[in-house]
Amino acid sequence: MLTTDIIEDHNKTLATDHQFKLAYISELLDRKGIDVQSIIDKIKAFQVAIPSWALGTGGTRFGRFPNGGEPRNLEEKIEDVGLIHQLNGSSNSISLHIPWDIPSDASAVKQLLKANQLTIDSVNSNTFQDQKDQSFSYKFGSLCHTKDESRNLAIEHNIACVEYGKQLDSKVLTVWLADGSNFPGQQHFRKAYQRTADSLATIYEAMPSDWTMLIEYKPYEPFFYSMVIPDWGTSYSLCQQIGKNAQVLVDLGHHLPNTNIEQIVGRLMHFGRLGGFHFNGSMYGDDDLTTGSIKPYQFFLIFNELVDGMQDPNVKNPPLAWMIDASHNTKDPIEDLLQSVNAILATYAKALLVDRIALADAQENNDVLKAEELLRDIFFTDVRALVAEASRQVGGALDPVATFRHAKVRENLIGQRGKFSVATGL
Ligand code: LRH
Ligand code: MN
Ligand code: MN
Numbered sequence: 136m137l138t139t140d141i142i143e144d145h146n147k148t149l150a151t152d153h154q155f156k157l158a159y160i161s162e163l164l165d166r167k168g169i170d171v172q173s174i175i176d177k178i179k180a181f182q183v184a185i186p187s188w189a190l191g192t193g194g195t196r197f198g199r200f201p202n203g204g205e206p207r208n209l210e211e212k213i214e215d216v217g218l219i220h221q222l223n224g225s226s227n228s229i230s231l232h233i234p235w236d237i238p239s240d241a242s243a244v245k246q247l248l249k250a251n252q253l254t255i256d257s258v259n260s261n262t263f264q265d266q267k268d269q270s271f272s273y274k275f276g277s278l279c280h281t282k283d284e285s286r287n288l289a290i291e292h293n294i295a296c297v298e299y300g301k302q303l304d305s306k307v308l309t310v311w312l313a314d315g316s317n318f319p320g321q322q323h324f325r326k327a328y329q330r331t332a333d334s335l336a337t338i339y340e341a342m343p344s345d346w347t348m349l350i351e352y353k354p355y356e357p358f359f360y361s362m363v364i365p366d367w368g369t370s371y372s373l374c375q376q377i378g379k380n381a382q383v384l385v386d387l388g389h390h391l392p393n394t395n396i397e398q399i400v401g402r403l404m405h406f407g408r409l410g411g412f413h414f415n416g417s418m419y420g421d422d423d424l425t426t427g428s429i430k431p432y433q434f435f436l437i438f439n440e441l442v443d444g445m446q447d448p449n450v451k452n453p454p455l456a457w458m459i460d461a462s463h464n465t466k467d468p469i470e471d472l473l474q475s476v477n478a479i480l481a482t483y484a485k486a487l488l489v490d491r492i493a494l495a496d497a498q499e500n501n502d503v504l505k506a507e508e509l510l511r512d513i514f515f516t517d518v519r520a521l522v523a524e525a526s527r528q529v530g531g532a533l534d535p536v537a538t539f540r541h542a543k544v545r546e547n548l549i550g551q552r553g554k555f556s557v558a559t560g561l
Contacts, residue, residue: 137221137542139530145538146527153533156520169488178484178525183476184228184256184458185219187212187236191558193423193462200464204548205558209236210247215469217251222538223476224529228256230458233296234266235559241302256307257349257456258300262289263313263357276314278334279327279363286334293338297346307456308342309384311351315358327363332376339377349384349411349456350374354391356421367399374408382410382453386460388417397436404444407451413460414479423461425471427478435514438486467545473535480522488513
């Protein structure tokens with residue numbers, strides 16, 4: 136943990152610049168009749184979960200280039216998220232991946248969470264790799280497998296994840312399946328779907344009634360001819376079959392290039408089936424780059440749709456589970472997460488500023504240019520001072536990455552954990 140002095144002292148060095156920028160955006164919003172503090176309060180309330188697997192340097196099959204000082208176990212992962220939360224005040228939970236993050240002592244883990252002002256977000260099952268000495272393989276699928284033995288193993292693993300989650304007060308099971316096929320003819324599409332639906336229903340039945348099951352889709356990878364759950368339509372139909380607490384999870388990177396993700400978001404919210412969100416940035420596919428780094432305008436349009444749905448009393452969608460799902464080879468993982476949360480908050484803030492009455496009016500009257508310009512005007516507005524102010528008001532840093540560097544956090548972590556400590560990750 137950092138001392139509050141370090142954060143406050145560093146904030147002081149940035150204060151003049153910050154006040155200048157904040158005064159400008161406050162004046163601008165004032166002229167539009169928007170209450171600045173109410174926007175700042177909404178930013179403060181917005182919390183994004185950090186996945187345990189994003190705290191280590193990601194990699195590809197060609198290699199990995201870790202910086203050192205990575206968390207070696209669940210406790211150290213919790214400490215890293217605690218640090219992130221301390222710096223930005225907006226990352227108050229951690230998402231776990233089982234079996235990588237099995238708690239050895241649940242009550243000690245709960246204490247550590249409390250000390251870091253954190254909770255557990257979702258538990259994520261892992262049936263995309265065989266564990267050591269696993270009795271039946273997932274090579275040809277898990278919940279969709281043709282053989283009962285492999286399928287049952289995957290079902291039991293998901294139920295075990297729920298049990299671990301219960302111990303730590305989680306209430307969400309996220310299922311992402313690496314099931315699919317590489318060659319035409321390999322898999323019977325309809326049978327694979329039905330076996331998956333049946334397996335998911337069994338897991339759902341074993342979940343407590345106040346739990347949510349999030350079903351994530353992905354068009355390709357690890358399989359390159361077909362995936363059993365390739366798209367939102369498949370996730371949605373599975374949720375419909377399984378029960379009301381099954382919801383679709385949208386991962387930004389899990390779409391083919393040029394997919395209109397904002398429209399998918401709108402559709403799912405309209406159906407009341409959008410349960411969660413995985414933030415990342417991508418150019419080609421599941422690139423897991425920093426959120427907002429490649430297509431910031433599309434990211435804004437997605438948030439615009441989310442906020443529109445969240446503010447519409449006619450939309451009966453449950454509250455969403457927000458999480459970052461990114462991990463790559465290039466940046467310091469903690470810096471990347473801080474940068475991602477910042478981008479998420481700024482984009483959320485922009486979506487809050489959209490004049491929805493004027494937009495609805497322009498849409499109803501088919502004033503295409505006006506509708507578009509209402510969005511573009513906000514998109515080009517720099518709201519970063521609002522995010523910085525929200526962080527400052529909860530005791531966080533005005534510029535979390537700058538404070539992270541100033542406090543030499545990575546150097547200290549390398550000192551404690553070693554130059555070659557490597558976290559489990561994707
Ligand atoms: C694989 C993936 C997916 C899941 C995560 C556990 O694509 O990144 O998005 O959420 O692994
Ligand atoms: Mn994901
Ligand atoms: Mn992914």
